[in-house]
Amino acid sequence: MDLRINLKTGVRKTVGNLKKIWNDQDILIIEGRYSRLGVGNDLFSNAKSIERILCPEKNAFRVYEEIYEAAQRYGQNKLILAALGPTATILCYDLAKAGLWAVDIGHIDIEYMWFLRKATEKISIPGRYVNEAEQQESFDIPQKYAEGYIKSIILQIPGSA
Template identity: 80%
Template sequence: MAFKEKLSSTFYYYQWVLQTRKLRQGFPRYKVMPVEKCISEIITGRKSASRFGDGEFRLLFPEHYLEFQENSEELRMKLKEVLAGSLSNHIVCLPEQFCSFRNFDINTKYWWKNFINHYGKRIAPFLDIQRTYGNAFISRFYIGFKDKSESRIKRTVNTLKRIWDEKDILIIEGRYSRLGIGNDLFSNAKSIERIICPEKHAFRVYQDIYEAARFYGEDKLILAALGPTATILCHDLAKAGFWAVDIGHIDIEYMWFLRKATEKTPIPGRHLNETEQQESLDLPEEYAENYIKSILLQIPRSA
């Protein structure tokens, strides 16, 4: 982008911020831990974590749905239960932008300020200004940040990898998520096993997923990448005494970093709901054997 275009974009952004500031008045600045602090809480306290992003907040309201997750009364009730929960072994994670915008690029600032413009007053009743929340961006550490330097990203990734260092992990993911396939994200784990779930509308078979997680997740660290279903699952597993972390998007963010991407781009072999284009979902042959060996169970779609 030419300097003149950058200047124009920056000028437009700050002009827009001033014009829309009244829409954000009354939306509190919540207490959200820095990414490093949140990861430390997960490790040292052996705490489960559930992440709320824009999709989870939209699904609190019956008129909204996501392309990959339909809405339902049960889903809304479960999401509200997670937000209101106060388990000692569980962290509710909010977007960092509910506390501060300083670490993010203009496009990300604009997107989240606009989200607050439209939804801030509606979601505020579900949140507690006195509470300290975890950081939902523990798994969104690259795209959207101003600082995309290799040193910062590697430092964050190495901190994240401490969560599963030398641990037996159970990954609960969508059919085309394929966490860690084709990269070294989980190379320091003791072992990796997987439960494969429907890539769309996973909450339809929530009870099957929950029961499978309990059956196969004993004495393991459970990592869930399954949209709003993972948000709910990690809370319910924490209630049952399991260690479960909602880690969705971590693999895609890491792949974007490895490719030095400057915007959200398709990744071969991965399903992406945040890009207009989609690369082939075929699994590269060199990774197929290890991936298939790691699968304990595939949960079928509900009719």
């Protein structure tokens, strides 16, 4: 058996299974400012709706209380997907204790982008911050995705100095 075919099939199956979690759900994505989950791919194409809270791209825990309060305010009756490094793990735990449905989604989006691009190493992705890539490309969002992405942002939480 060709391992590349098995890997390709395995990734598609895994992504398909993950997509079942948010199928026809209203989702609130809580992410770093340049993460841009789902932009340029079909990862969340089956979601009912997407709203976003943008947080600092680094050291988000500095403003944890603001993030937590915003998640509680905007996350009612939604699936909350968090991608904020270690802050996401704590956030999802605290939100679950408060009765909200929250998932630390980790790096699934960037891993999926690498898969779609057939990357054999951790590469930068235009328009995104990729902390695992040696070099970063432009953070400018590709024009064909800009309008939908910008409309999905309901709150931006700046980092503290």
